[in-house]
Amino acid sequence: MKMADLVNLDFTLVGVLSRMGIPFGFGDATVEEVCRRQGVHTGSFLLICSVYAFDGYRPAKEALDKADLHDIVRYLHLSHDYYIHVALKELSLALDSLMEPCGARERKVLDTFFEGYKEELLKHFAYEEETVFPHVEAVLGGNPDGFTIGEYEDNHSNIQEKIDDLKNLVMKYLPPQCDQQQIFRALFYIFTLERDLQRHTALEDDVLVTLVNRLESHE
Amino acid sequence: MSKQILLVTPSAIVARGLEQVFRDLGEFEVCGILTDLSGGLRGWEADVVIVDPEVVDFASRSQLKVRISDSTDAAVLVLASPSLEEEVQKQFDGAIGLYDAPTTIIRKVREALEGHSDVPKSEGEGLSLREKEILICVAKGMLNKEIADLYNISIHTVITHRKNITRKTGIKTVAGLTVYALLNNLIDMNSVD
Numbered sequence: 001m002k003m004a005d006l007v008n009l010d011f012t013l014v015g016v017l018s019r020m021g022i023p024f025g026f027g028d029a030t031v032e033e034v035c036r037r038q039g040v041h042t043g044s045f046l047l048i049c050s051v052y053a054f055d056g057y058r059p060a061k062e063a064l065d066k067a068d069l070h071d072i073v074r075y076l077h078l079s080h081d082y083y084i085h086v087a088l089k090e091l092s093l094a095l096d097s098l099m100e101p102c103g104a105r106e107r108k109v110l111d112t113f114f115e116g117y118k119e120e121l122l123k124h125f126a127y128e129e130e131t132v133f134p135h136v137e138a139v140l141g142g143n144p145d146g147f148t149i150g151e152y153e154d155n156h157s158n159i160q161e162k163i164d165d166l167k168n169l170v171m172k173y174l175p176p177q178c179d180q181q182q183i184f185r186a187l188f189y190i191f192t193l194e195r196d197l198q199r200h201t202a203l204e205d206d207v208l209v210t211l212v213n214r215l216e217s218h219e
Numbered sequence: 220m221s222k223q224i225l226l227v228t229p230s231a232i233v234a235r236g237l238e239q240v241f242r243d244l245g246e247f248e249v250c251g252i253l254t255d256l257s258g259g260l261r262g263w264e265a266d267v268v269i270v271d272p273e274v275v276d277f278a279s280r281s282q283l284k285v286r287i288s289d290s291t292d293a294a295v296l297v298l299a300s301p302s303l304e305e306e307v308q309k310q311f312d313g314a315i316g317l318y319d320a321p322t323t324i325i326r327k328v329r330e331a332l333e334g335h336s337d338v339p340k341s342e343g344e345g346l347s348l349r350e351k352e353i354l355i356c357v358a359k360g361m362l363n364k365e366i367a368d369l370y371n372i373s374i375h376t377v378i379t380h381r382k383n384i385t386r387k388t389g390i391k392t393v394a395g396l397t398v399y400a401l402l403n404n405l406i407d408m409n410s411v412d
Contacts, residue, residue: 105408109401116394165395172389173402 003034010053012195019078020045044071047207052199058206069211073136076208079200080125087196088118091189095170098182102175110169117162124159128204136208139215149212160201163194222332223250225263227287228271228298233317237269240321247328260290267328269315271298272307278371284310285347294335296328310348346387351405353380357393358400359410 043066313331
């Protein structure tokens with residue numbers, strides 16, 4: 001399969017390529033050729049792309065066998081970086097300019113909500129970075145640390161609810177003086193981030209946890 | 220065909236009287252008379268419902284309109300009495316007084332029909348008065364139990380209202396509902412923790 005055909009399956013794959021350090025300009029090269037050239041593990045790359053491109057995708061055993069757990073953790077980590085340093089910042093700026101024509105009161109209301117959401121999201125990322133990922137590395141290195149992936153408390157749901165609320169608030173209930181173009185811009189960022197986070201969660205729940213469970217039961 | 224009116228009142232005198240008024244003046248026709256709401260309103264193809272607040276106890280009056288409009292798309296008028304709170308009366312599409320002249324009654328029913336949009340209920344409806352009250356409590360950080368005690372309703376009813384609030388607004392979290400309440404001026408910043 002050509003790399004370009006793969007990316008054409010779903011626009012979110014553009015983000016996957018960017019995070020995995022695959023430069024555009026690959027011409028008509030196949031997925032395998034591009035991955036080899038960039039030193040990216042093809043099995044891991046295709047598994048991540050499948051999670052992003054297909055809604056409700058549940059990886060088959062063969063697909064999981066072909067993936068490398070190191071790559072999955074690395075990708076999740078790069079995604080966290082992207083959310084923190086790019087996506088949330090863009091969204092925050094978009095919300096700021098969106099609320100500019102409003103009164104101080106309205107600005108503060110939305111800002112407080114967004115900051116609350118961001119704080120929860122960052123806390124969740126921090127937990128994964130400080131507890132879950134080191135555990136995965138420990139298991140991979142054959143040094144169990146007492147933690148098991150089953151303890152990986154799933155607090156994704158509230159985070160998804162909040163961004164969904166933000167979407168509805170921006171779409172339905174902002175004061176009429178807000179600029180329509182700015183609303184469009186903010187909504188675009190919200191939808192994109194929501195979709196990305198949803199796939200990120202699927203990658204954690206259906207790929208990371210499954211692969212680590214396997215390793216733990218072989219110990 | 221004349222527009223159909225369903226009367227809901229425990230008073231035979233009121234029912235017969237209204238029926239006579241509508242018969243005399245044409246245009247509207249009473250298609251049924253209910254003495255209470257136990258059987259519900261489904262199945263009645265009424266264009267207008269005229270309800271006597273006496274069919275429910277005092278504490279349930281604030282939910283009377285919502286309860287009726289849950290089962291019919293008809294315009295709903297209330298029989299006004301001095302004991303009917305203004306807040307409750309305002310929820311209805313109109314109010315008829317026992318001492319209104321027959322032509323006044325007809326005019327009020329007409330106006331209620333004109334003002335009442337027959338858009339399907341589940342789409343584009345705003346929050347009811349009670350839902351707004353409960354939303355305000357939620358935004359202020361009150362627990363379901365506290366809200367139930369405040370309005371003298373069951374926790375189950377509070378939960379039902381909260382579900383409807385979320386269904387109508389599309390907003391699920393308490394933080395999100397607080398923003399909604401603030402943006403819609405239902406509460407001010409000072410009442411939020």
